[in-house]
Every structure is written in structure tokens, then in C-alpha cells.
Amino acid sequence: QVQLVESGGGVVQPGRSLRLSCAASGFTFNYYGMFWVRQAPGKGLEWLAVIWSDGGKKYYADSVRGRFTISRDNSKNTVDLQMDSLRAEDTAVYYCARWGYSARQILFDLWGRGTLVTVSS
Amino acid sequence: EIVMTQSPATLSVSPGERATLSCRASQSVSSNLAWYQQKPGQAPRLLIYDASTGAAGIPARFSGSGSGTEFTLTISSLQSEDFAVYYCQQYDNWPLTFGGGTKVEIK
DSSP, rough: HHHHHHHOOOOTTTTTOEEEEEEEEESGGGGEEEEEEEEEEEEOEEEEEETTTOOOOEEEOOOTTTEEEEEEEEEHHHHHEESSOOGGGGGGEEEEEOOOSSSOOOOOEOOOOOOEEOOOO | OOOEEEESSEEEOOOTEEEEEEEEESSSOTOOOOEEOOOOOOOOOOEETTTTEOOOOEEEEEEEEETTTEEEEESSSSOOGGOSSEEEEEEESSSOEEEOOOOEEEO
């Protein structure tokens, strides 16, 4: 079954760290770039980070650059998001998603169900 | 950063009617535009890419058009399962950006 399953969400205090993980199955993971996208409660979608299939290139949104780090382990079919210096405004559902199309078509063709991160004291 | 603006924010439509959703980019994105559908409590689902190409398994009642800065998603005859929030997304430039969404609700 082709799927992505996120884990690691929870309640964390401002200024602390949290690490999210996304487990992929049912497809050849090392063929695909991977993303993290978030959605604050009642709000729209915000792209956060991308990592190329070989892990050689990474891009970040300005809102998280320097605080969040995306990484992947192609031997374990996982992509992680290390989140440091968390703020209240980072409260959101965090989705991992697959870059399933060509290098020019930077699309999210497969999504996980998301994991909720709440930053609160 | 390319800003994507969707209108209207909410669209009230009766089942069987046609729905037309708009998305505007702050600068040209050529045809590098996608549409997603999101139902409550679910992840988004890719509907349309390259402005007008339907993704795999998407019903033919969903169609997209436009290029440059003006785009439209049309749902030809709304079914009960189509009531949801729809987002556009540009992939012409980094950072990838989404519109704020249009909620299609039952009239």
C-alpha cells in the first residue's frame, strides 16, 4: 500500500525542540523528493521544506530557515523534520508529502495524514 | 515570493450546479499551477496540475484553465462529495506558495 505516515507530534513548550518523522511505504522511496507542509488550525497550507531524492539539496521557507532541518534516510524510507526554537505560531498539523512528478512539476502527489504539533507553555 | 490570491473565500452552490473558482498570481507563473481539494480532517488531494491536466483518478467534472496570472478551476456539476476547500499552488518559483483557499459549501 502506497502511503506516508507521520509521527512525533505533541505538545511542546516555546523555545524547545521536536523531531517529526515520516515513514514511506509501497513505493521506491529513493526515487522521490520529499516535502514538509503545515496547516495552522483553521488556516491554509504552508510549504516548509523540500529534500531531493538523494538528500543532496534542501530548500526551506523563510519562516523556518535556520530553525528547522529536513533530512532523510533512504535505507529506512524515512524523512524527518527537526524543529528547534519552536514558537507559538508553529502550532499546526504537519504533513509530509511526496514530489511525485518531474523535476519541473514540483507537486505534492501523495500526502500523509498529518501529525499535530502544539507549541504552548 | 509569489503571492497567490483565491476568490471567493466561500462559494455557496447547490448540488448539480456549476462552480467556478479563481486563483490569481502576483506575477506570471506560466502554466505551473496546481489545484488541490481538502475535506475536513483529511490531507489535501491533487486534482489538477500544469493548470489544466487532471491528476490520476480525478473525475472529468473537474477542469482547470488559465496561464500567466489568472487561473480557474471549474466543477461542472457539483456532487455531494465535492463540498470541500480548494487550494491553488504555484510551482514556477521557490518558495512554493498556496492560495488562501476557497470553501465550496452547500447552498
